[in-house]
Amino acid sequence: xxxxxxxxxxxxHDLAFAFLRHHGLSAAxxxxxARVLTRAQRDGCLSHGLQRLPGTLETMAHPAFNRxxxxxxxxxxxxxxxxxxDHGFSILAxxxxxxxxxxxxxxxxxxxxxxxxxxxxxxxxxxVEDIAxxxxxxxxxxxxxxxxxxxxxxxxxxxxxxLAFAWPRPGRRPYVFDxxxxxxxxxxxxxxxxxxxxxxxxxxxxxxxxxxTDPAAVLDGAMLPFGGHKGSALATxxxxxAGPFLGDRTSRQSxxxxxxxxxxPCHGELILAFDPGLLGGPEHHAAAEEMLDAITDQGARLPGxxxxxxxxxxxxxxxxVSRALHRRILAxxxx
Amino acid sequence: xxxxxxxxxxxxHDLAFAFLRHHGLSAAxxxxxARVLTRAQRDGCLSHGLQRLPGTLETMAHPAFNRxxxxxxxxxxxxxxxxxxDHGFSILAxxxxxxxxxxxxxxxxxxxxxxxxxxxxxxxxxxVEDIAxxxxxxxxxxxxxxxxxxxxxxxxxxxxxxLAFAWPRPGRRPYVFDxxxxxxxxxxxxxxxxxxxxxxxxxxxxxxxxxxTDPAAVLDGAMLPFGGHKGSALATxxxxxAGPFLGDRTSRQSxxxxxxxxxxPCHGELILAFDPGLLGGPEHHAAAEEMLDAITDQGARLPGxxxxxxxxxxxxxxxxVSRALHRRILAxxxx
Numbered sequence: 001x002x003x004x005x006x007x008x009x010x011x012x013h014d015l016a017f018a019f020l021r022h023h024g025l026s027a028a029x030x031x032x033x034a035r036v037l038t039r040a041q042r043d044g045c046l047s048h049g050l051q052r053l054p055g056t057l058e059t060m061a062h063p064a065f066n067r068x069x070x071x072x073x074x075x076x077x078x079x080x081x082x083x084x085x086d087h088g089f090s091i092l093a094x095x096x097x098x099x100x101x102x103x104x105x106x107x108x109x110x111x112x113x114x115x116x117x118x119x120x121x122x123x124x125x126x127x128v129e130d131i132a133x134x135x136x137x138x139x140x141x142x143x144x145x146x147x148x149x150x151x152x153x154x155x156x157x158x159x160x161x162x163l164a165f166a167w168p169r170p171g172r173r174p175y176v177f178d179x180x181x182x183x184x185x186x187x188x189x190x191x192x193x194x195x196x197x198x199x200x201x202x203x204x205x206x207x208x209x210x211x212x213t214d215p216a217a218v219l220d221g222a223m224l225p226f227g228g229h230k231g232s233a234l235a236t237x238x239x240x241x242a243g244p245f246l247g248d249r250t251s252r253q254s255x256x257x258x259x260x261x262x263x264x265p266c267h268g269e270l271i272l273a274f275d276p277g278l279l280g281g282p283e284h285h286a287a288a289e290e291m292l293d294a295i296t297d298q299g300a301r302l303p304g305x306x307x308x309x310x311x312x313x314x315x316x317x318x319x320x321v322s323r324a325l326h327r328r329i330l331a332x333x334x335x
Numbered sequence: 336x337x338x339x340x341x342x343x344x345x346x347x348h349d350l351a352f353a354f355l356r357h358h359g360l361s362a363a364x365x366x367x368x369a370r371v372l373t374r375a376q377r378d379g380c381l382s383h384g385l386q387r388l389p390g391t392l393e394t395m396a397h398p399a400f401n402r403x404x405x406x407x408x409x410x411x412x413x414x415x416x417x418x419x420x421d422h423g424f425s426i427l428a429x430x431x432x433x434x435x436x437x438x439x440x441x442x443x444x445x446x447x448x449x450x451x452x453x454x455x456x457x458x459x460x461x462x463v464e465d466i467a468x469x470x471x472x473x474x475x476x477x478x479x480x481x482x483x484x485x486x487x488x489x490x491x492x493x494x495x496x497x498l499a500f501a502w503p504r505p506g507r508r509p510y511v512f513d514x515x516x517x518x519x520x521x522x523x524x525x526x527x528x529x530x531x532x533x534x535x536x537x538x539x540x541x542x543x544x545x546x547x548t549d550p551a552a553v554l555d556g557a558m559l560p561f562g563g564h565k566g567s568a569l570a571t572x573x574x575x576x577a578g579p580f581l582g583d584r585t586s587r588q589s590x591x592x593x594x595x596x597x598x599x600p601c602h603g604e605l606i607l608a609f610d611p612g613l614l615g616g617p618e619h620h621a622a623a624e625e626m627l628d629a630i631t632d633q634g635a636r637l638p639g640x641x642x643x644x645x646x647x648x649x650x651x652x653x654x655x656v657s658r659a660l661h662r663r664i665l666a667x668x669x670x
């Protein structure tokens with residue numbers, strides 16, 4: 001018997017929706033979460049797929065979590081829309097703000113979505129991809145918890161602070177990337193621990209601030225940024241722009257707010273949208289295509305290629321879901 | 336006799352200004368260039384200091400270069416100002432656009448400066464630092480020439496695409512970084528060649544696409560991005576946002592436009608400004624300070640620390656200028 005079962009997209013969605021409703025999450029939040037988890041599962045981005053469902057219970061158990069949260073949208077300036085997630089999951093709030101963000105970018109050439117007070121446990125790429133599907137470029141970032149030491153440092157200060165970007169391509173899927181500014185994800189380090197494998201050099205420090213390849217020591221100590229002082233600088237920028245600039249928490253503050261509940265980090269999320277049609281004409285869009293083609297023509301991959309391949313396969317065969325995870329989710333809904 | 340002479344700031348400025356005027360550059364362009372080269376020299380950022388002066392002659396010799404260029408400023412939308420450098424040096428144009436950029440950010444929370452058609456040979460950090468001195472955060476980026484292979488590739492497509500960011504700190508110098516998205520700068524590789532030293536692993540490929548530590552082979556082949564596929568993705572984003580989004584050239588197009596003249600790259604420059612006072616209050620700015628202090632309190636350095644130390648020393652003692660360079664600049668003005 002294979003380890004995975006293949007499910008139609010609607011079944012994956014309905015399973016996630018039913019799980020979240022069963023555990024008391026509002027219909028609107030359950031729907032937004034089910035959609036984004038299904039997309040990640042479909043695109044082979046398993047760390048942000050159905051695997052996130054069991055952990056939602058820890059997040060919903062945080063004393064500040066609001067199962068009935070309703071996003072509060074405010075037009076701050078013609079360029080800036082703010083959406084307070086009302087201490088629910090961030091995905092419903094940021095989704096609710098995207099139409100106003102798109103509207104700003106179409107009118108002004110740029111728009112800012114300031115998401116606030118959301119428990120964040122979903123990938124950034126689905127939303128920048130959605131914005132690119134409307135013909136705009138998008139850049140998104142958020143802090144997490146203070147798990148990462150700055151370059152040259154020994155103690156954690158920064159989050160794993162992801163950065164995602166999308167650029168629309170006429171008649172093709174958009175160019176999309178989404179990466180953590182830590183050398184590796186926390187989930188990847190935890191997986192090494194589970195499998196009893198040593199980490200590659202450069203992923204982290206032990207609690208004494210010494211370089212370590214022991215996953216348990218690194219999880220107790222500090223992760224490291226990717227790319228040395230440059231990645232560290234980028235992670236610091238994300239702390240500032242997706243924290244204080246939004247009037248929301250740094251990764252240190254988000255961890256303090258969690259207070260050991262092991263909930264998803266509660267913080268802000270910045271999305272910028274840019275209209276490539278404002279200053280650029282068809283010849284500039286053609287030059288963008290030519291540049292991207294020059295990357296793939298030499299055999300290098302664009303960041304979204306693996307997701308697109310998984311998406312195409314899932315469209316033909318159904319979405320693979322680990323049998324063990326499927327059983328676990330069903331068991332957590334029994335009784 | 337020491338290798339350096341120490342000059343007062345005004346003398347460094349006047350030397351640069353006189354050199355550029357001597358070679359026929361307009362007074363306004365000479366002044367803007369002299370100011371930014373002096374700041375770089377003062378802050379110990381020698382690669383972007385007076386050392387750039389001899390190379391300005393190659394740039395001014397490009398058939399498209401305009402010694403009498405006058406920046407053309409246009410208010411595209413309430414959020415976006417465009418400044419065409421009129422094929423002069425980009426620094427005068429972007430400086431001319433900053434007041435309108437600051438005005439947009441103060442009114443709307445965000446502003447965009449779209450610099451276009453400028454020959455770019457100056458560092459990005461002085462301008463983001465100036466914007467931060469006005470209480471705003473700033474993010475700046477530009478393409479260069481296609482010297483860098485994408486991660487997983489063998490041939491150059493991307494520029495060395497620098498990214499600079501500044502965040503204002505109440506009562507303190509702003510947090511500022513400025514880094515190339517290539518593993519090393521082109522100047523650094525050229526210096527290794529000149530000194531007959533091998534490159535560290537990971538800086539580049541030979542013309543056959545094989546990893547190489549031979550600086551001459553890498554200059555003929557391809558440089559590599561910093562941080563693997565993440566740095567490569569970031570450099571690609573900069574191509575798109577500071578190229579086609581601005582209605583200007585990619586690094587490939589900029590190199591084609593140069594057509595072997597060895598001028599500074601002619602391209603666009605994107606500067607975003609953000610108002611940290613729009614959504615964030617004093618408690619958020621205090622949290623930003625606390626996060627930055629947590630980096631330095633453990634002995635890690637903030638990116639601007641070396642520049643600040645050089646600036647303080649220059650303020651006390653004068654600005655060090657290499658005797659050989661000083662002689663060379665004077666000789667190039669004789670007759």
